[in-house]
Amino acid sequence: MDHPEGAGKTDDARLGFDRRVRLEFRGAKLSSDGGLLVMRELDDALGLSDLASDALHDSRRGKNTTHRLDGQFRQSVFGRLAGYEDVNDAERLSLDPVMRQIVGGRAVDAQAASASQMGRFETETLAAPENRKALADLNGQWIDRFHDRNGLKYIVLDMDSSVSPTYGDQEGSAWNWHFDCTCYHPNFLFNQFGMLKRCALRNGNVHSAYGWRDLLDPVIARYAKRNLMRFFRADAAYASPAIYARLEEEGYFYAIRLPVNAVLREKIAHRLTRPVGRPSLTKVKRFYEDFHYQAQSWEDERRVIAKIEWHPGELFPRVGFIVTNLPMEPDWVVRFYNQRGTAEQHIKEGKQAINWTRLSCKGMAQNEVRLQLHALAYNLGVFLQGANLPEEMADWSLTSLQTRLIKIGARVVRHARAITFQLAEVAVSGTLFSRILTTIQRLRAPPVLT
Template sequence: MLGSGESQKEVIRPDFNRAIMIDFQGAKITSDVGFLLMREIDDRFKIIAPMGDCLEDLRSPAHTKHSLVQMIRQRIYQIGAGYEDCNDADFLRIDPALRLALGKDHQAGAGQSMLSRLENDILGNEAGLQALEAALTRSTDTLLKRKNKKRLIIDLDSTEDPAHGKQEWVAYNGHFAKNCFHPLFCFTSEGDCLRAKLRPGNVHSADGTLPFITPLVERYRSWFKLFWVRADAAFANPETYEYCEEQRITYFIRLPSNANLMRLLGPHLNRPVGRPPQSGIQVKIVDLHYQAKSWDRPRRVVAKIEWHRGELFPRIGFVVNNSRLPAGKVIKVYNGRAEIENRIKEGKNTLRWDKTSCQRFEANQARLQMGVLAYNLLHMIRQFYVWGEEVKRSIDWLIKRLIKVGARVSYHARRWYVHIASAFPLAHHYRAVLAWGI
């Protein structure tokens, strides 16, 4: 940061070594050349560009420097590079890689005030949220079509989004013991985020689940021969079971324990004889048929009993399902549901999905949607262009290794040149995204 009275042309000499000369007249340097990767993925699959046809721009064309699509791209790309705050735009707007990604070769991008108006006035309303939802659908369509799978597994989960102000619909949630929003997420088993919805803080985890997943079922049910749903005990209710059975969806949902279930399981609760395995955990899987008072019919429930070395009582879990899989396979399939928690952690910890500090609820929903779009852009790179063990890497790894890469940018003979270090160890991933196509 320059002190008062200093200019870009002045030389700074640190006191510890006066032979060192520092100035700010170097070549155009970017520390986030990965902006170009995100633009390439976005452009190749036409994710953000169609939003320009869905939104009405009431600004005077004669006084407009930044198009709506350019500003939406700038906001989403910034989130994808780890700059979740609108204030970051004030210094990023002159970043040479971001300017190239936005198609503003010789002009700066939008500042904080423009992006804040974008969130609140243009995207924070019904038309804006529908446009963002459509863009998210385009991104998930691309992810699902390219994989060409016969089975789709979707996972449902909610999380807390702590609030530290008086935003609309912030409320105290007794389960999380804090003032918060309570968003609902739907992911595939491979980490693609299909949908996200911001909700008031005091709603139940399963509130609005069927309206939330119905558009997904209607869109993707015919794409896949098998359609599976997994969820934890918060989503265990007869309405969900009946809906899945009507739609020919196989479900695996954790069932809370109760006295009747424990009574059915009673004959199986004796600790197995013999020496326990090296892990110290003895496991028994039991198949049950059970009907709660609120159910219209008996349903299959698979119980898993675990005896841990040094523990007096076993650990017991129940999974209600309508699958024909063997009981052990049912438990294995359900256990895969835990991966959605890792994906939500990536979104919250790396891309700051919980940065919902706008006053209006709709503007915060727009922020969440843009965060999810940024996640899916990065996830496309991870799924399509990263291979081997690296495909299991986190979004945080992806940002640090592929997005936050330094480069020198120069302009000559009507062409822009982006010079990345010759020793860059992950150059093959850049070639995969920018040169190979898909």
């Protein structure tokens, strides 16, 4: 006889070292992901799944429509947020009480989809061209919805590429000499809050800046009518006159690192001789040079700032060049550019917490879908970080939120008119949990106009 909650009835087990201890297996009553209920509340407060339902086309027919599209979409995104990188765990999650609640909401008999159903959903339904385009745009829509509730005074865009190692004969994978592996070479565009505005999956052997316009132009269009100051940062791989011209055309301030060449070094030759006097054993001597420069491929000359650092114990200075149209002092521009390093931290968080390098499908389109689903899961976590959380968890990383909040043990007790989730009180207390919910519910307020 099956258990009413979906778990099969089994004989109780006892431990030999203490016969008083009895073990019961009630899989459909227990979950290791109780904190996902908070994320579902955040989803509902911002209407994120509603945006997805409006954007995605449901091509399924007949028996394939047993599960609603919004439910399967949430199962894909929330599962990744909880650390389930693909559909391999879908069979077990289909009976998980928290996942069932997230997928079905008020439906009493709701059940999450099986592994085969989720596989078809991700590799067929979402892999259709119109849905891949919609998924790529969805991150921007989600971020706009978040900012509509919180307001936005200015925008800083950070572009960077990364590596997703591949194994086997996967479409688009190729050897990349820089990363020293066979891989994909995805491109990312973040804002100053760590939110992933847009991403693109690319072949493994393309240049870091390949396809930059496809990534940048939709984001430029999204902010074209907003009264905001706009900034852009990137490393030397994106040092291209076409990028400079595009940003200048749209009124963006930018700071982009320049590769060192002989002409640039000649401009600062007087700084490349060790300063007079005994070198300090502890302090770095730092100098700035500010000049205009025009490479052969540039139609116009542009401002370039050089930073020269003499470090204790080193025979030669460390030199870096930044091309910019910012009117600030050189040290300010350098500090602003150096904050670009946060993009690398965001990519690291995406790899560690969401595991967005897990792109194991054979087809490029299917792997593109999975990268976008990983990105949406990542952004959902970042939204919670940006929701003015209680002070005790204000500095938690996405990995900490996953391990301390999302991975809370939970037991469900169903009554005629109520569903009770009994949550383990370990890293997060009941009081703190309530304060998190209160913070999220404030996001239901009317939008803030910018």
